[in-house]
Amino acid sequence: MASVREIILTFSCQDSLGLVARVAGVFAERGFNITESSQFEDTDKKRFFMRTVFDCPVGVTMADIEALFQPVADDYQMDWQISDTACKPKVLIAVSQWGHCLSNLLNSWKVGSLPIDIVGVVSNHEVMRPLTDWYELPFHYLPVTPDTKAEQEAAIWRLIERSGADCLVLARYMQILSDELCRKLEGRAINIHHSFLPGFKGAKPYHQAYERGVKLIGATAHYVTADLDEGPIIEQAVERVSHVNSPEQMAEIGRDIEAVVLNRALRWHAEHRVLLNGSKTVVFSR
Structure with a gap:
């Protein structure tokens, strides 16, 4: 599988203390760099939404990234998607x-x-x-x-x-x-x-x-x-x-x-x- 240079992570889940830090931390530990990030909390539904763009370390593949994030997504029961910006819909x-x-x-x-x-x-x-x-x-x-x-x-x-x-x-x-x-x-x-x-x-x-x-x-x-x-x-x-x-x-x-x-x-x-x-x-x- 080809390496990925830039990704977009989007997810939503129930809001939780330390959620953003957990997401940012798991990527930072592996050498990813945030270039753009937006977030929103629906206070009526207590639901949190986030979109973040990452520069990827050399040689990482989409399978690597998904495996890295899967435990976080499971812990917070997220609806999530990771997309390669080089792949146009x-x-x-x-x-x-x-x-x-x-x-x-x-x-x-x-x-x-x-x-x-x-x-x-x-x-x-x-x-x-x-x-x-x-x-x-x-x-x-x-x-x-x-x-x-x-x-x-x-x-x-x-x-x-x-x-x-x-x-x-x-x-x-x-x-x-x-x-x-x-x-x-x-x-x-x-x-x-x-x-x-x-x-x-x-x-x-x-x-x-x-x-x-x-x-x-x-x-x-x-x-x-x-x-x-x-x-x-x-x-x-x-x-x-x-x-x-x-x-x-x-x-x-x-x-x-x-x-x-x-x-x-x-x-x-x-x-x-x-x-x-x-x-x-x-x-x-x-």
């Missing part, structure tokens, strides 16, 4: 007919500012094929009807398994995933919603916002669950509008927000900055 992107989020993600990936490895784009329409081809990525056209939904989702799952995708990103993919697929992808699928949840669900959200005379419109990125648009929220943003903005103008502003919010959420997920906390998240953003 593999991402499959699903899209329908709107390309603003897809274009943003592809451009960030191409210039190297988004730390992911895009393994392909899947769509129930052909519209985004030229854009995907321009980036020289595989495009998978999987049309769907109510009668073929189960078969189409099975094909998506085969794509995920075959490509080794760690994450499915719904970049304005206008299909509702089945409960079964949501369960398979728990904590591994990110959706962008065209409003500041829980407001304005359903069809024509910006027309709904216009009719209500809203002064702020926004977007929400969240993990996908079987409860429609109610998964743990990763990131949100808003933009001010006024009575002079038409529904079409609001939609244009909203698309810009959606692209930014989804990009930011995926970046934080890829950098292991998002820890699940029941129906919520702890996000150690920069």
Whole structure:
């Protein structure tokens, strides 16, 4: 097994006196150096969350590191993960007919500012094929009807398994995933919603916002669950509008927000900055 130069440790567990010292100490004794660290205690649940980046001593492998930390994790009954920063998460992107989020993600990936490895784009329409081809990525056209939904989702799952995708990103993919697929992808699928949840669900959200005379419109990125648009929220943003903005103008502003919010959420997920906390998240953003 190859040696590792830098790792990210994330964990959560019940808070306990001396926990941070124990974690830092076991790594310091073996020559690891902390370059970044964030922590948070949920005082209501008495649960502790931590994300730490370590420079590794020469020659250490991931198996060595996991064996080193396992006794600590067992003692504190942690939910934990150790990741090699050299290994970028593999991402499959699903899209329908709107390309603003897809274009943003592809451009960030191409210039190297988004730390992911895009393994392909899947769509129930052909519209985004030229854009995907321009980036020289595989495009998978999987049309769907109510009668073929189960078969189409099975094909998506085969794509995920075959490509080794760690994450499915719904970049304005206008299909509702089945409960079964949501369960398979728990904590591994990110959706962008065209409003500041829980407001304005359903069809024509910006027309709904216009009719209500809203002064702020926004977007929400969240993990996908079987409860429609109610998964743990990763990131949100808003933009001010006024009575002079038409529904079409609001939609244009909203698309810009959606692209930014989804990009930011995926970046934080890829950098292991998002820890699940029941129906919520702890996000150690920069």
